[in-house]
Amino acid sequence: MVSSVARTPLNSVVVQRRSKNKSYRQSYRSCLGAASRLCFTPGLTARRLNASRRAPKSRDITEKVSPEQLALLMKTEWQLSYITPLYQFRHTQLRSYSRQLSAFIAAEKQQGLAMEVEGPQSSFRVSFSVVQGMVETDDDAETVFIQIHSKSLFDRQDEPQRSVWRGWLSCINGNPDYLRSLPKDFICLPLFGSSGAEGLTCVVKSWFQQTFDCCFGPLEISNTSLQWLLALWTHCHMESSIQHLKMNWTVPVVPPLQVTYTVNPQDAWELWSSVRKDHQEENEGGEEVKDESIVDIDEVMRFTQALKSHFYRHFRLDLSAGSLNQVSTALGSAKCSGRIKISNSKYMITTLTLLTECALLKMPI
């Protein structure tokens, strides 16, 4: 049942028609109907992403996930895509998938598909593994990590294989209504990250598409999401120094003007707290006591606006005329083209939660 947010009355989200034999999948957007009504959501874009989210707290993720496994995901810049739910993907079949994908790559190579990697004599070995412990809820599927090693025939037996491609599929804090509405044979791992030769990325995607009847699509990181990251990362400064808050803007003139705006971390944090304080004071008269750990889109927008107005005061140049391309701190960096790098494992969950949401929203079904 696909229905647009605008036309979905509040209560019809809860009522789902489920026949005994078939279950109908809900569109992700119809699940958002309830969530977006609860908070003040200015603008169309803001209504699509969650308008508020839990503020990141340093959690010792190493209690749940082994440091070696965490290291696999960190300090690499990943290119993001979304994937539609996978049909009959089993976490128990990873060994078999490794063999299947290796064979698939070999077959593609034989057919003459350019691999861009290594010489003609190399073989590829694929390994699928689970990054155990990252999930937050019972509805999330465990993160899967894929590595492709290459070995040239000319290498000696004892030479270690080179990792030529890495990727992962993840679902962190996915919308539970949506996840529960999926038919039971489908697993949702909507966020896909890849790093390595483009040729191999294509082959891996083809294999997934063939094997699990899914689709891939590019995942750009929207302006709103980048602003969320700005705010969420700044929020972490007291616990882990962000070292700097850096934004890259592009202004559309000829030739294009790049503006790099780097703010001292302490000053950025004080600005952020002042925005939060003002916001809380405004809502003091409200019915509910605001939970300090919740961050609203409103605060995020005010934070960005404050940064832009300080800039305007000096240069009389309105950054809103440009576009925000990249944000980075010591915790990580994100580009609007869909590239993400996580440099600090403590806040990985927060970042991945946001990105999972983006992926689920971008999916066409």
Added chain:
Amino acid sequence: MDDPVKRLLQRLIRRIPSQMLKITLDKWGRLTATQQRSMDFTQPKRVLTEKLLSIYEENEWTVKHVTELEMIYIMDNPNQGMWNAYQLMDPEDDSQSVNLMQFKEQFKSHLGEIVRHVSVKMKKHTDEAVWIRIAWGDGFSRSNHLKPTYVVHQLQTPYVFVTSLTSKQKPLLSQALILATRHQNIKDANLSGLKLTAIRELLMRQYQQVFPTKYHSPLTEKTQTVLNTQTEREQAESAANRCQMACEAFGDGMLPQLQSAVYKLETKFRDPANKTMTEREEPFRCVVKFASTNLLESLRQCASSGIASTPVTPLLSSIPLKGKNYFVVTDNGPGSSQK
């Protein structure tokens, strides 16, 4: 190969693009007529390099010859590498009377006194500027010709342009320059860029400047077409005004090609919407960098298109006005730090 001079020549030939090779070699004039004829410039660079290396053996060229070739190439193609501008301060009484011979002698001797094993080459360009190539040595080793510093200075102007200078070499060069030019001090002009011609043009104001006029400027005529409604006329007038102010701030026509400008802001955060931050005593520290293939052109367009409000803020118009692209801005007004 063992011969460092041969290696130097090889690196140099590799560096010179194929289309520049013939012209540069001709200017250098150290190939005999036969040798010149034997060079087929349609062949790949690799082949030409081999040929030149064998001619090197034949003619017994020395490091002096090879560095001469390098200097000719760089002087004709100065827009590579990062150039920094410096300004000579506090001239002595006789600074205006320093002539080329004096400057050359003084510079060589002063630098030779403070640096051992330094190799200095000086040449006058057609535009009267003096070009200096410095290969630095230290107490233990001979001059390193692989990483020379180039200095360009026009006598009787206060500016010196330098590329490839390390922080260790800077005080030595500064010392030699102020003594040779009869000044007391030299400071960083806070202007840098990849194109020497651009930063020189900017400092010498050799671009088309536009001055405020009271009367209709010819620029408005450019934008005028047949206008019907009052709204269109008003819009056109605002557009023309913006264009005028943009050109007043940055210049008209072709602008010198700067690549970037950096502002270190240390001003207080003042926003009526945010009481807490406005009351804060400490400055809001940030660094803003503007970058473009032609920065002044981009900024001019920002102003004329309305992305930047006109009149153009003095922070931006200071770039061409003061000939700088590094600024430290405090609440007392923009200044520049001595680097």
